[in-house]
Amino acid sequence: MIKKAILTASFVFITAGASFAAGAHDGMQCTGCHSLHNAKGALIAEVAPNTKALPDGASRSAKSVSAFCLGCHADADKGGMGILPISAHTTHPFGSRVNKKVANVPDGLLRDGVMECVSCHDPHPSNANYKYLRVDTKGGKQMAAFCDLCHPAKVDKSVSRDSLRVFDSMDEVSGAKTSAVSDLAGAKPAAAPEKK
Numbered sequence: 241m242i243k244k245a246i247l248t249a250s251f252v253f254i255t256a257g258a259s260f261a262a263g264a265h266d267g268m269q270c271t272g273c274h275s276l277h278n279a280k281g282a283l284i285a286e287v288a289p290n291t292k293a294l295p296d297g298a299s300r301s302a303k304s305v306s307a308f309c310l311g312c313h314a315d316a317d318k319g320g321m322g323i324l325p326i327s328a329h330t331t332h333p334f335g336s337r338v339n340k341k342v343a344n345v346p347d348g349l350l351r352d353g354v355m356e357c358v359s360c361h362d363p364h365p366s367n368a369n370y371k372y373l374r375v376d377t378k379g380g381k382q383m384a385a386f387c388d389l390c391h392p393a394k395v396d397k398s399v400s401r402d403s404l405r406v407f408d409s410m411d412e413v414s415g416a417k418t419s420a421v422s423d424l425a426g427a428k429p430a431a432a433p434e435k436k
């Protein structure tokens with residue numbers, strides 16, 4: 241029974257606010273986010289997708305992928321669990337198609353052509369980067385390297401976009417790996433999961 245309780249979403253409530261030795265998501269185990277038999281949304285989500293906290297005009301893709309994250313990472317009055325809450329009104333843009341003059345996003349990081357939380361973060365425990373970011377920022381001290389991923393025209397050229405390594409856990413054929421931006425640039429944008 242105790243084991244079962246730990247493996248359910250209740251674990252999230254117990255551990256919210258606590259700090260973890262490894263990474264914050266690692267302690268939740270896979271089943272903190274994915275429900276094997278009682279899915280509440282696409283990606284067999286353990287938490288129901290929170291579409292209330294999405295920006296106005298968010299795409300269908302965002303209703304599956306980013307709404308999943310916001311099931312936990314939004315204030316309770318916005319449908320989330322109040323865990324490190326993100327507000328669509330004050331945060332970096334996400335949930336819509338990209339104006340290429342503003343950002344040069346490698347295709348492989350988009351979901352159905354849409355910018356999502358997972359364009360910047362890979363939330364899986366295999367990602368050792370600071371804040372589960374796609375790029376190693378040396379614990380946040382080299383954040384320009386991360387911005388360089390999509391806004392290279394703005395970044396000091398001592399930071400080379402060609403040498404960036406981008407983390408991705410989504411291909412079990414090759415395993416968790418880091419790729420060059422050029423490899424992701426030609427990639428077909430991944431399809432968003434079907435909304436349940």
Ligand code: HEC
Binds near residue numbers: 255258272310313370
């Ligand atoms: C089931 C709930 C849940 C979902 C869904 C979820 N998270 Fe989290 N997340 C947590 C918890 C719990 C923490 C740890 C909070 C703390 O330390 O106070 C956390 C922490 C984080 C952190 C901080 C990590 C650190 O090292 O400080 C980031 C970044 C993050 N989540 C991003 C995401 C993204 C992006 C998604 C969607 C892809 C997502 N989360 C989905 C529960 C969730």
Ligand code: HEC
Binds near residue numbers: 268364
């Ligand atoms: C913080 C929440 C979170 C945790 C913890 C988590 N996942 Fe995920 N998982 C996601 C999200 C979000 C996606 C979609 C990612 C994307 O599109 O880039 C995903 C995608 C997946 C997929 C791919 C589905 C597909 O269509 O290709 C698998 C398989 C998976 N996760 C397994 C796991 C396993 C195994 C663990 C434990 C080691 C785990 N996940 C832990 C949030 C999580």
Ligand code: HEC
Binds near residue numbers: 306356361371373
């Ligand atoms: C443009 C890239 C980008 C997008 C899109 C993005 N994030 Fe983040 N996120 C970051 C960066 C960078 C940080 C680390 C900020 C820092 O520590 O200075 C961060 C930090 C976080 C944290 C940790 C906050 C803390 O106080 O430790 C959480 C949780 C998080 N993001 C969740 C999300 C969720 C949920 C979404 C989608 C709704 C999202 N992010 C979309 C770049 C992004």
Ligand code: HEC
Binds near residue numbers: 340359383386389
């Ligand atoms: C994964 C790609 C990606 C990363 C990484 C990224 N951005 Fe963005 N950024 C975008 C997209 C997409 C937009 C919105 C473009 C549009 O308007 O369609 C954007 C827009 C912006 C804007 C304009 C916001 C507005 O309201 O007009 C600023 C400023 C910005 N990003 C700063 C940053 C900074 C600083 C970093 C690094 C900490 C960063 N971005 C990292 C993709 C990214």
